[in-house]
Amino acid sequence: MRVRIARDLCVGAGQCERSAPAVFAQDDSGLSLALTEEPAAEQWPSVHEAADLCPVGAVLVAAGRLAPFDERETA
Ligand code: SF4
Secondary structure, three states: OEEEEEOOOOOOOOHHHHHOOOOEEEOOOOOEEEOOOOOOHHHHHHHHHHHHHOOOOOEEEEOOOOOOOOOOOEO
């Protein structure tokens, strides 16, 4: 699994960090970033939960290698 945050979508709701604090954190601007792009298998359920609960769909999850992104800023 790979994960990134679409920072142009993130509104800083913080749900991802609450769901998976080992994988996501909010920076000084309040926007989220992924602390790792390849979370350990035991983190996958909480990462999926974060993706499901993010109100704007900013938690981007891919099963394998991430597809190429468009011009979106991710972290
Ligand atoms: S839950 Fe979504 S909107 Fe909220 S901080 Fe995480 S990525 Fe941003």
